[in-house]
Amino acid sequence: MEQGLFLKSAVKYKDTIFRIAFNYFGNTYDAEDALQDVLLKLYTCKKEFLSEEHLRNWLIRISINVCKNTLRLPWHKKRFDMEELPETAVFNNPEEESLLSDVMRLPEKYRTVLYLYYYEEFSVKEIATFLKVKPSAITTRLLRARKLLKEAITGDNRVCYKEGGAHDISPVVRKSI
Amino acid sequence: MNDFDKYKQTFSRLHSTVAINEEDFKTMKHKHKLSKSAAIIAVAAILFAGSTVTAYATNLFGLRDLFLLKTESEAITDESTGETYETAPMTIISLQGFPDSAEYMAAAEWLNFTENYDTDGAILSVVGNDPTGFEEKYGCYLVYSQEMADKLDEIVAKYGLQLHSAMYGDFQDRESLYAQAGTGDFLGDTNYMQSNYVYEDGSIHIDGYCVLPEGNIVDFQFSNYKKGSFSDVFLNVGDFDNYSEWEYTTKSGVTVSLALGPDKGLILANLDDSFMSVNVLSGTEITFLEGEMPITSADLEIMADSFDFSAL
Numbered sequence: 361m362e363q364g365l366f367l368k369s370a371v372k373y374k375d376t377i378f379r380i381a382f383n384y385f386g387n388t389y390d391a392e393d394a395l396q397d398v399l400l401k402l403y404t405c406k407k408e409f410l411s412e413e414h415l416r417n418w419l420i421r422i423s424i425n426v427c428k429n430t431l432r433l434p435w436h437k438k439r440f441d442m443e444e445l446p447e448t449a450v451f452n453n454p455e456e457e458s459l460l461s462d463v464m465r466l467p468e469k470y471r472t473v474l475y476l477y478y479y480e481e482f483s484v485k486e487i488a489t490f491l492k493v494k495p496s497a498i499t500t501r502l503l504r505a506r507k508l509l510k511e512a513i514t515g516d517n518r519v520c521y522k523e524g525g526a527h528d529i530s531p532v533v534r535k536s537i
Numbered sequence: 538m539n540d541f542d543k544y545k546q547t548f549s550r551l552h553s554t555v556a557i558n559e560e561d562f563k564t565m566k567h568k569h570k571l572s573k574s575a576a577i578i579a580v581a582a583i584l585f586a587g588s589t590v591t592a593y594a595t596n597l598f599g600l601r602d603l604f605l606l607k608t609e610s611e612a613i614t615d616e617s618t619g620e621t622y623e624t625a626p627m628t629i630i631s632l633q634g635f636p637d638s639a640e641y642m643a644a645a646e647w648l649n650f651t652e653n654y655d656t657d658g659a660i661l662s663v664v665g666n667d668p669t670g671f672e673e674k675y676g677c678y679l680v681y682s683q684e685m686a687d688k689l690d691e692i693v694a695k696y697g698l699q700l701h702s703a704m705y706g707d708f709q710d711r712e713s714l715y716a717q718a719g720t721g722d723f724l725g726d727t728n729y730m731q732s733n734y735v736y737e738d739g740s741i742h743i744d745g746y747c748v749l750p751e752g753n754i755v756d757f758q759f760s761n762y763k764k765g766s767f768s769d770v771f772l773n774v775g776d777f778d779n780y781s782e783w784e785y786t787t788k789s790g791v792t793v794s795l796a797l798g799p800d801k802g803l804i805l806a807n808l809d810d811s812f813m814s815v816n817v818l819s820g821t822e823i824t825f826l827e828g829e830m831p832i833t834s835a836d837l838e839i840m841a842d843s844f845d846f847s848a849l
Contacts (some may be wrong), residue, residue: 363559370557378553392555399555403562404707425731449550456547463544478544492746492754 361405369415370399376416377423379479383471384427386464397426417490420480424472424490431468462512470505473498599782600796600803603630605645605771606652627773633762634812639696643767646692651769654685677701677736678769689767698767699738706734714741718761721848728757728843738763740811742770747840755832755840756818761849763811772816774801785838791846795837797821802837806846813846 361369374395381394401422409415451457463471476487477498484502488495606629629648633640655661664681671680677700680686693700708714711724717735724730724745733743743759762768774780780798787793796803802817817840819832832840 366562367557367559374553374555374557375551378555379548379551382551388554392553395553395555399557400562403559449552451547451550455543456550459543459547460550463547474544475548478541479548492756494752 361402366403369402369419373416373419374399376480377419379475380420380423380472381427383464383475384424384431384468386468386471390430394423394426394430398423401426420476421490459513462509465512466505466508470501470508473501474505474509477502599794600630600774600780600805601777602635603632603641603805604777605629605631605648626776628775628777629771629773632760632770632772632812632814633768634764635807638764638812639698640762640764640766640768640812643692643696643698644769644771646695647689647767647769648771650688650692651679651685654688655682674702675700677704678767693767696767699765700767701736701738701740703737704734705737706732708733708735714743721845723845723848725843725845728759736763736766738766740766740768747843749832749836749839753832753836755836757840758816758818759814759844760816761808761811761813765810772814774798774803781834783834785841787844787846788842789845789847793841793846795834795841797832797834797837802832802840804837804841804844808846808849811849813849815840815844 377398378391378395381391381398382388385391385394398419402419409418451460463474466474472491473487476482476490477484482490484495484498487498491498606627608627608629610626631641631644633644635641636645660682669681671682671686675686675689678689680689689700692698705717708717708730711722711730714730714733714735715722718739718741720739720741724743727748728745729748730743730745733741733745735741740763741759741761744756745759746754746756748754760770762770774796775798780796780803782794782796785793785795791806791808794803794805796805798820799822800820802820804813804815804817806813817832817837821831821833
């Protein structure tokens with residue numbers, strides 16, 4: 361990608377990529393690793409983007425792929441720790457921090473859908489395309505996510521939803537195929 | 538303020554601390570390949586350290602024929618965090634060919650060597666991500682010491698194979714990839730590429746997805762390794778007993794072996810001048826990863842039909 365365009369695009373979308381990755385991994389370290397991977401793909405990309413929307417959608421799709429591929433690695437461990445929030449995260453009030461904490465306690469499959477729907481404002485159909493599932497599955501996830509979030513916010517049952525520890529599938533070993 | 542606004546406001550507080558410096562990415566572009574490989578071998582070394590490697594009986598004409606190595610589950614402690622976790626047992630198969638082929642035997646010998654080499658990662662940690670001097674000749678392989686280079690030379694000479702000398706990647710359209718690989722249109726109308734590379738001999742790797750008739754999308758990793766070249770790419774398939782296997786003749790007239798397990802499927806074909814595999818990243822069960830729809834044996838046959846393997 362041409363230098364000026366790369367820098368402009370990287371600055372513009374780095375937080376979007378970071379937030380998607382943060383929703384997948386739940387920690388800054390892995391999210392910033394993924395961000396670097398995605399930006400490197402952008403830097404080496406020879407594709408011509410037809411519009412700003414084309415670029416944005418491509419970056420989001422690549423971000424999701426990078427995160428999913430990382431999660432597939434057998435040694436990767438999911439973790440979320442509020443102490444691992446980026447140093448740059450400054451909340452205006454305790455409710456914001458509490459909401460983030462509640463969201464991040466949801467299973468990952470709900471977090472990503474919530475983020476793409478509420479923050480990036482994609483439609484259910486668009487999210488289904490990004491995540492390669494049926495739109496009905498996205499609708500279901502949104503409903504469940506809202507329900508779980510509501511329970512977490514209004515109730516006292518602050519459950520940390522189990523997502524598993526070390527993953528037990530390992531599609532790729534030795535060299536990425 | 539409604540919930541929607543609260544959510545947006547909260548997530549707007551998250552910012553990356555990564556500084557965007559083009560020089561960094563220029564450097565990363567050059568180092569990327571080695572560092573990625575280094576990371577993979579480092580973790581592989583952790584996964585295999587102290588593991589019990591067992592021989593596995595093979596049968597005829599099935600997934601087991603490709604068997605190379607099996608490791609047992611074991612507890613591993615991450616020294617940086619002190620946390621202990623259990624590794625999944627692995628059953629590694631060849632993607633180069635069946636046991637009577639030079640490609641299989643060479644891959645098995647290389648795997649056996651790397652399995653027992655630098656098991657604690659000490660050599661690799663000294664090498665780090667700096668240039669090793671082995672990039673020019675062994676750039677397509679994970680070689681970071683003279684001993685590894687010598688062993689690889691010995692193996693390819695013993696089995697009469699060639700080392701890959703170059704790879705070309707990120708073809709934006711399938712026609713360019715076909716031209717580089719010297720194939721016809723094998724992807725068909727329902728398979729799409731996400732990333733790809735082609736070696737100088739026409740060996741191909743594609744990460745892509747297939748759109749099934751009802752709209753479900755299934756990720757796959759397609760590989761076609763030319764006979765006569767050495768490949769060090771292997772695949773962990775988990776427990777053989779979890780797979781159902783059968784032979785199938787595709788619409789393009791190629792007989793393939795199909796295998797379907799809980800979290801993956803495989804389409805394999807031993808072609809005249811190459812060994813082809815499609816690692817289907819969905820199985821009969823929904824895995825922990827979102828977005829992966831379960832597939833049936835009929836879906837796997839549809840996928841096999843969607844490629845034209847005769848064009849390879």
